[in-house]
Each structure stands twice: as C-alpha cells, then as structure tokens.
Amino acid sequence: LALACAGLCTAMPARATDAPDATALRETANTLFGAIPHSVDEVRGQEITAAQVELGKSLWFEPRLSRSHVLSCNSCHNIATGGADNVPTSIGHGWQKGPRNSPTVLNAVLNVAQFWDGRAADLKEQAKGPVQASVEMNNTPGRVEATLRSMPAYVEAFARAFPGEDQPVSFENMARALEAFETTLVTPDSRFDRFLAGKGSLDATELRGLSLFIDKGCVACHSGPNFGGQAYYPFGVVERPGADVLPSGDKGRFAVTQTASDEYVFRAAPLRNVALTAPYFHSGQVWDLGQAVAIMGSAQLGHELDATEVQSITRFLQTLTGRQPQVANPVLPPSTSTTPRPE
Template sequence: MKTRCIPLMVGMLALAGSAIAADGQWQALPETAPAPSDNPTTEAKVTLGKMLFFDPRFSSTGSISCFSCHNVTEGGDDHRPTSIGVHGQVGGRNAPTVWNAAFNSAQFWDGRAPSLEEQAKGPPVNAIEMGMKDLDATVGRIKKIPGYQAHFEAAFGKGDVVNMDNAAKAIAAYERTLITPNSAYDRYVKGDKKAMTEQQVRGMDTFAKTGCTACHSGPAFNGSQNMPMGQGFFMKFPTFPGSVYDTQYRLLEDQGRAAVTNKPEDKQMYRVQTLRNLAYTAPYFHNGSLKSLDEAVKVMAKTQLNKDLKDDEVKDIVAFLDALNGEFPKQTLPQLPPTPGDLITEN
C-alpha cells in the first residue's frame, strides 16, 4: 500500500469543496457493498461469518469476540476511548465502526490491512485484543468445535475447508452486509429535497465551502470512490500542528501509519474515516479523546484546514453530519455450536 496525499491541498481545499457542491457530485451510499472476485457474497458465508463475528472462542480466554469492540446493535464500536481486550488489557486506539467498513479502501487507522479479509486476521493474534498465539492456533480452536464443520462446508464446499482464510472470508462477507443507506442525506441527493432540514442543507454547503470535502468525499465520506481497494486514502493529522489542541487532545503522541511503515513521512498519517453515523460513534479520533461532535468539528477545522469556525457554522455542520445517520439492518444473535468441555483452558 502506498501513502496517498493531496498535492497542493492547502491551496485547493476551498476550491475542491465548492467544485464538488457545484458539480452535483454528492453521492448516495449504495445499498450493497462490492465484493472481491475471490470472495463473492453468499448467504451461507454471511451466516458463518456472523457466527464467527459473535464467537468469543476466537480469543485465548474465550471472552472476547469481534462484537466485543464492534457492537452492531448500535454504532459498530464500543464507545471507549480505546478498547479492552483479553485479561483487561487496554489497546492504543479507538475502535473504528464496522458499519460501512466495506467501503474503506484500507482497514485499521493506519491502513495496514488492504481488505476486510486481511483485517479479520489481525485481532485474533493481537496480544492485547484476542491474544491467540498465531493464526494456526486460532483456526485450531474453531476446528475443535465439531458443529462448525457443516457451516464451513455449506459456505465453501466439502473437504478440509475449516481454515483461517475461509474464516476471514466469511467474516468479511458478513461485514459487507453492514451497510446503512437511506439517510436523510441519501434521500436528499436522490431528489427528495424535503429530506433534509434547512439547517442541514446550510451545513452541507458550509461543509463543502470550508474544505472538508477535500478528504471526506465519496459515498461514505471517507475518500474518493475511485480509490482502488487496498491502496488506502491517508491524511496527516494534524496537518497544521501547533494549536492548543495538540496537547489538549494528545494528537502528536501516536506515530500513525509510521508505526507500520517506519517511514518518517508517514508520521501522524491516518486513513480518512467515514463520517456516516457519527452520532452513534463517540468518542472521536484515533485515541478517542473527544466526546463532543461539536468539539470534533472545531478541532478538525483548525488542525486540518487552519480555520476557526464560528459557533453557528459548527452547529450547521453538525446538523449536516446528523443527516448522514442511515438505516441499520436488523441484527439477530446467531446460535453458536456447543463448546467441548476441554476447549477453553486459559483463565
């Protein structure tokens, strides 16, 4: 993956925002997510993936599942500044929402996974998150649960199909169903001009004129829809360091993408996050340091655009962001296969 930035960004922010608004490039969220050719979405895969997503036996203690940090009965995150894993260990970054993650061009804050499939392999072997020794041990745990064999065969055919690649494909297939379309904004850009309030429409215009669309564009407001999957869309945060917010919200403590690439130019570079359903995903930023969406808008304007927004401008933009709250598909708990008595051995 190669870090992406916007050439001459500072001088073109306002122009980019105005162009998007003027050219009618506001885009509604698709109701289905694209799937890679080597992992087409099927009902059997989604069923299996949902089971694995909710199954805490993926973790060394049998206590942490994907759902633990990505609550799909609400905002797709855990509302903690940073997440808690096995043995009560605390991670270093805020859990990003899993809703609409299928539209990210890379996964994780630092973009280290090019796809949902690769992302699914990360948490199980993270010492803080799920704490498994390696991926072989992770899938070995699943193999010891006899009830899973039939579900893997339904999804991937007969034979030796209980493996980590297929488990990751199934989880990714389920996550591609986690789409929240038909927000007030989506209905508005499709032609229903009464779907958004006057304040939300005003906020939409302010959002563009301020320059926010230079990064937060596309259907999910997380970068260009033309960005190839796996390449990632990254931006330096803060782009304009030196404000009081650097210290107040500890913005310079995390190395960002540089922690993965070891490249100085990637310091404080992060994948551009989706702006959909922000009302459901507090606290905000990579370290979860902000509880208020109003404050987050002010901080972003100052640190990314070097602009001091007026209170009414902030309120209008927040009103627009509320228009991005979509419809959540109904979630039901899966029935998991029973646990053999000798499976979980770690306390």
C-alpha cells in the same frame, strides 16, 4: 496535498445567513459524495455467498475466537451501538487498554484500506489482526482452528461456506467468512442519501452545514460515499492538536511506511454514522461531535469555525446516520470435550 475542491467549492455561498439552494447543492453533493449502496455482492472480484455470510455472522458473535472466551468482534464493534464500543480506547484481553479508539465496522467495506493507519489492505486481512493481538483477543491461528474443529456444527458450516476445499476449517477461511458478514453491515437510506436521491429534504441549518462542509474544504479529505476512508493526511496539516488529542507516541502511518513524511499521518476518518460513534479521533479523547468539527477546522484547515458554523456542520453530519443493520442474534454451537478451555 490537494486541499482545493476541484473548483466546486466556489459554487456554493458559505455565509451563515444565506439559505443554500437545495437543488444546486444536491447536484454538487451527488458529484462529491454519492449514496451508500444497499448491498455489496462481491469482494476482490469473488462473489459472496449466503453460506459465508451466515457463518461469518456466527463468528462475529463468537467469544471463543478469543483466548478468554469473553471477547467477540461485537464486544468492540457493537452493531447495536453504531459498530463501535463508545469508549476512548478499546478494552481487550485481561482488561488491557489498547492504544486506539475502535472505528466503526459499518460501511468499512467501502474504505480503501483498514485501520486508522490503513495497515490492512482489506477486511479479510484485517480480521486476522484482532484475533491474535495480545491486547485484543490474544489467540493464535492454531488455537482458533482447534476450537472451530472441535464443534461439528462449525465443521459443517465451513464446508457449506467453502465447498470443495480439502480443509475448509482454517484461519484463512475464518477471515473470509468474517469479511463476508461485514459486507452486509452497510447503512443506506440516511436522510442525506434520501436528499441525494431527491426523495427527501434537509432543513435550512443542515443545508448550510452541507454547504460549509464543501466550501470550507472538509470535502477535500472527506469525500466519496463514506465521507472519507479513501486517503491519508497528517492530523494537524496546519496546526497540530494538543498531545491529549494527538498523543506523541502514536505516529500513525509512519509505522506502516517508515517514511518521515508519514509521521502523524492517518486515514481521513469516514464520517457516515459519526453521530453514533463518539468519542472521536484515533485517541478517542473528544466526546462532543461539535468539538471534533472545531478541531478539524483549526487543525486541518487553519480556520477557526464560529459557533454557528460548527453547529450547522454538526447538524449536517447527523443526517449521515443510515438505516442500521438488523442482525438476529445467532445461536452458537456448544463446546465439546475437545474445545480448548478459556485461559
């Protein structure tokens, strides 16, 4: 575990009374983090087309991707509420409670892999999961294809999005279109991004919070433009949190790799827009951002942050809220006589 911060940690003073030098801090922050891009134009080297994004937007809000015709992607990743559902663990098919908190989809395209345990390589692979998961949308690829093929407007939209293919309406292309839409869910121009670009300032408390975030070592795991989402670490490197926050039944990445050292290992959560996405952690058991920060201090760094430090870091994290995507509600095609009925 590389918990040192490449020699940069020592560059900034960390005492609460110090007023950090904004210019030096900006320079350091630019090397450690970086701005959220205004747009993402390709995935896996393939260009994303407007027709794919348009189709993906319809599918994102499409409740008929679920067996019940009740749940859409947006049910659990509401774009109006930070791309998450703001409940401890998601409610899916038949009011079943899932095992984990819903992570935000905002800026998810920037993560190295998807899910708390990184078990899906990218957004395309990820999108096939919830549609089939029995506690989420509880559907099957065949039933989804039958549903989409029953509506002429979808058949045309898939043909426009995936021209030249023999059978454009497929489960695979549903996933590709959803991924294309999700690449548009980036949130640039946060106050922090404006600070990085030299176009805006942070107040003294926020600067202190940024300085502490770097000096105390948070940055060792939460770095890059998305402030995390790039690598995996034990939750409880130094001190394992209580079973309320870290339930013993969810061993995280161990389920993916079957390697003993991956027990209770999770992807370092990306912290962009974190002020909008309570409750926190994969268990969704912590409602207060300050409390989540304090838990990170003791669990990951073996350091009891004092109240002022927690407050400064929390104030800083609030500057990571970016411009939220403006998405016009799509009008979805009506069901036809051949559309599978809700179950």
